[in-house]
Amino acid sequence: MTEVLAAAGLRVTLGGATILHDVDLTVSDGEVVGLLGANGSGKSTLVRALVGVVPAERGTVRLLGEPLGRRTPWDRIGYVPQRVAVASGVPATAREVVVSGMLHGRRLVPPRHAGRRAAEALELVGLGHLAHRACQELSGGQQQRVLIARALVRRPDLLLLDEPVAGVDLPSQEAFARALADLRTSGTTVVVVLHELGALAPLVRRAVVLRHGSVVHDGAPPAPAPGHAAPSHDHVHPHGGEDASPPDALGLSTVGWSS
Numbered sequence: 001m002t003e004v005l006a007a008a009g010l011r012v013t014l015g016g017a018t019i020l021h022d023v024d025l026t027v028s029d030g031e032v033v034g035l036l037g038a039n040g041s042g043k044s045t046l047v048r049a050l051v052g053v054v055p056a057e058r059g060t061v062r063l064l065g066e067p068l069g070r071r072t073p074w075d076r077i078g079y080v081p082q083r084v085a086v087a088s089g090v091p092a093t094a095r096e097v098v099v100s101g102m103l104h105g106r107r108l109v110p111p112r113h114a115g116r117r118a119a120e121a122l123e124l125v126g127l128g129h130l131a132h133r134a135c136q137e138l139s140g141g142q143q144q145r146v147l148i149a150r151a152l153v154r155r156p157d158l159l160l161l162d163e164p165v166a167g168v169d170l171p172s173q174e175a176f177a178r179a180l181a182d183l184r185t186s187g188t189t190v191v192v193v194l195h196e197l198g199a200l201a202p203l204v205r206r207a208v209v210l211r212h213g214s215v216v217h218d219g220a221p222p223a224p225a226p227g228h229a230a231p232s233h234d235h236v237h238p239h240g241g242e243d244a245s246p247p248d249a250l251g252l253s254t255v256g257w258s259s
């Protein structure tokens with residue numbers, strides 16, 4: 001199996017605190033890996049360090065066989081950050097934002113087929129009918145799906161997603177799961193931060209669980225507690241927090257797997 005992502009001894013310090021403690025993570029071609037853990041366990045920081053958005057104090061990252069830096073093949077990598085507003089007052093349409101996903105490095109002009117590819121990517125996330133709508137007129141969940149389409153339009157070999165379906169309704173989550181299944185079939189490797197496997201459960205065969213910035217589990221996804229997967233489960237009751245006691249061995253008591 002070809003190594004698509006390899007992080008070794010990754011240490012990240014932010015605001016004087018060590019957030020990631022020498023994390024090792026290797027992901028092979030075609031894997032779909034779920035990154036799980038309680039709030040504040042370091043999932044987003046890990047993904048951000050993997051794409052170089054936050055600097056690592058120590059350790060190395062290789063993406064698609066190249067060290068993180070000038071040689072990273074960004075045109076083959078898709079990244080969806082944790083919920084950010086797409087619009088930010090810029091009057092771009094959904095289609096324009098998605099087309100911008102085809103720009104990278106020295107490619108500052110979209111290729112001729114960009115419009116067609118953007119339309120396809122928006123269809124994949126169920127937003128084909130809103131392609132020409134200004135992003136600032138879209139709901140938060142719809143904006144999130146525009147960002148997913150923006151990552152998909154590259155047809156990436158490696159896709160990193162930070163809570164892509166948070167705040168997205170169930171039918172759209174299921175549509176996204178189908179799009180991800182198609183990508184996996186075509187060989188895309190996926191690393192996805194999730195609070196719950198939800199609609200993506202059938203796809204995620206490997207779970208990496210973080211706790212206080214260290215990997216505490218790497219293997220089969222832990223089973224959710226009974227009732228947690230049920231559509232009627234409201235998720236408004238407390239799941240505990242960093243101070244909850246006693247946390248289960250994997251620290252999953254805070255992410256909705258047991259309560």
Ligand SMILES: Nc1ncnc2c1ncn2[C@@H]1O[C@H](COP(=O)(O)OP(=O)(O)OP(=O)(O)O)[C@@H](O)[C@H]1O
Pocket residue numbers: 014015019037038039040041042043044045046
């Ligand atoms: N820029 C920053 N400066 C200082 N501390 C930070 C910064 N960014 C994140 N942190 C801290 O790092 C820790 C991990 O945050 P991170 O966002 O990676 O967690 P997470 O597992 O993704 O959480 P969540 O599930 O809530 O999204 C938290 O304690 C957070 O307060």
